[in-house]
């Protein structure tokens with residue numbers, strides 16, 4: 001497993017994280033199996049959110065971890081708060097952050113989170129309240145590191161004005177299908193394509209400049225959960241290129257798609273969502289190789305982009 005010493009955060013964190021959004025579909029025993037497989041491959045970083053399965057993901061993980069024999073101290077448990085689909089609102093108020101985190105700890109059966117992320121921007125957020133919540137959770141030893149998800153540079157600056165702890169991570173959507181994180185600079189000022197539209201105020205460059213590690217979510221999905229683009233009939237050119245490069249390195253198309261994310265010099269972590277141990281092992285092959293500069297472009301172009 002390739003690792004990264006996260007700036008202001010955990011050392012030797014794996015470049016591939018296991019995302020637990022889909023874990024509620026598993027029995028406790030199968031959940032233990034995928035956690036053990038991940039750990040055996042060097043993936044000791046697990047991503048959660050209070051909203052995954054409405055708390056069921058954290059609960060399943062908390063029930064399954066003791067079956068694996070893995071020492072809690074040897075893994076990085078990350079969760080996210082603030083998304084309340086049931087209430088049809090996003091909430092970053094002081095009390096909600098604290099209450100959500102305490103509920104996460106109870107479901108995960110742990111005394112602390114290694115990482116807490118604010119999931120999606122609460123349009124009514126007050127940075128002073130976030131700072132109070134982070135101070136309390138940090139001083140009580142309930143959270144080691146903090147970060148955000150789907151958050152713009154301006155919102156991070158606003159947080160940083162009040163929050164004492166470093167913002168360590170920003171979790172953002174990024175894959176060969178969903179390339180909006182890198183498209184705008186490529187097509188700068190180009191009226192022939194919507195890809196020139198800056199949709200995030202340059203969040204990738206901002207994160208790199210500010211030592212914020214990007215975690216790429218849904219690295220294999222078409223759009224939002226429309227299925228995997230690997231072997232999908234609508235992506236013939238991309239699959240041909242994944243196959244060609246996979247053949248060269250002796251890894252699968254899926255592994256090449258992950259290697260494409262890991263090749264970016266921002267040194268992102270990729271959050272794999274598979275609950276299939278064989279798929280996860282395949283994905284880990286991405287860490288065995290490094291695709292070339294030119295291959296990275298070949299894949300980007302095969303995914304439907306062009307050189308302006």
Ligand SMILES: NC(=O)c1ccc[n+]([C@@H]2O[C@H](COP(=O)([O-])OP(=O)(O)OC[C@H]3O[C@@H](n4cnc5c(N)ncnc54)[C@H](OP(=O)(O)O)[C@@H]3O)[C@@H](O)[C@H]2O)c1
Nearest residue numbers: 019020021047217218219220221228272273274275276279
């Ligand atoms: N911050 C946010 O807003 C946000 C949003 C969404 C997700 N996330 C995080 O990102 C994680 C990953 O999201 P995701 O599950 O959408 O990611 P993904 O890894 O892109 O997709 C995984 C899905 O693709 C399927 N799949 C089909 N063929 C596959 C293959 N050959 N290899 C691997 N998977 C294959 C998997 O099924 P099998 O299980 O059968 O392999 C699984 O259903 C989540 O668990 C969550 O932690 C964060």
